[in-house]
Amino acid sequence: MSASTSQSATHRVWRTAYRALLVLLPRELRERHGSAMLDLFARELARKEAQGLFATSAAALAGLGDLLGRGLRERIADERRGFGQAERTVLRNSVLSFALAFFVLTDIMLALSMGRQSRSMSAEQWLSVLWYSVPYIAAMTIPMALFVAVLAALNKKGRHATPPEREEDSGKTPRMMPLALLGVVVTILAYGLNTQVLPKANTELQWLQSGKRDGFRGDRSLTPRELQDRWRELETQLASGRTSRAESNARELINNYRVEYHKKYAISAACLFLTLFAVSLTRRLRRIPIAWQVPLTVAVFSGYYVLFIVGESLGDSGMLSPSLAMWSANLTLLLLTLLLLTPGLSARAHRPVAW
Incomplete structure (x- = not known):
């Protein structure tokens, strides 16, 4: 060349x-x-x-x-x-719907989780397990609830029923930025939960279920800083030949720590990526009836969960970089969002969909 x-x-x-x-x-x-x-x-x-x-x-x-x-x-x-009446209405409905969806989803998943617990636990143990299970369940239900809330708010009938403050606000499509900022705010809250609160709650759950406080904590009970310290210490031991573990076991453990490290960030960022995806779906399809919202939500979360679990498995085994493995589901959502927002990809891009 x-x-x-x-x-x-x-x-x-x-x-x-x-x-x-x-x-x-x-x-x-x-x-x-x-x-x-x-x-x-x-x-x-x-x-x-x-x-x-x-x-x-x-x-x-x-x-x-x-x-x-x-x-x-x-x-x-x-x-x-x-920023007009349409944006205020959608933002308010999204916040209210998020609170309701989070409460309902968390209650359902807590009930399912507690139903699998041992029947021999005392009432005090049962309440302790229930309390320390909330952060783990919330880590999953926060992004789910946000997607459901944004999708429902953008497709709520009569969302423009309130007279607009300005004539140009009448009938316009709500802007993406306010909802993106909502996604950022929830992502920050989820980050605090996943990196600080959840490891401590998982530690208590581990000790409750094992019946002893032996000081050992699994990878899900460690903060990001502690995970970094663990895998760097193992890498140093491997480099100097001072580890008592087989090299394959040490490498697998390093992968586990790195996967868990990226998982805490990726699942927090899912709040923003799912928000943007919900907005892009509504921009492309214009109106999604509630009868379609439920199967659509199930399909989105099933696909996201499968990508997340497969990525975790590939990252643990070393077949894929832990960072790429845990961020692949979010990157897929981002790609789909950009495709949906790109004009001209479909002849129906600017027409309401006939359901």
């Missing part, structure tokens, strides 16, 4: 990245100035080409960074200007 062909391919990659980031700009601004901005970016790359690959790459990264910053500023300003 000649040098000019290689440079052309490199420029094409940078232009593709720039074109992809243009989606951050509000539509009106993108349609008015997007082509001119892309042409200016391409000319700057061509101007730097004579100075070598490093100068070209630096110019490309500077241009992408400038577009990213400007896009976020413009998008936030546009979202603030466009």
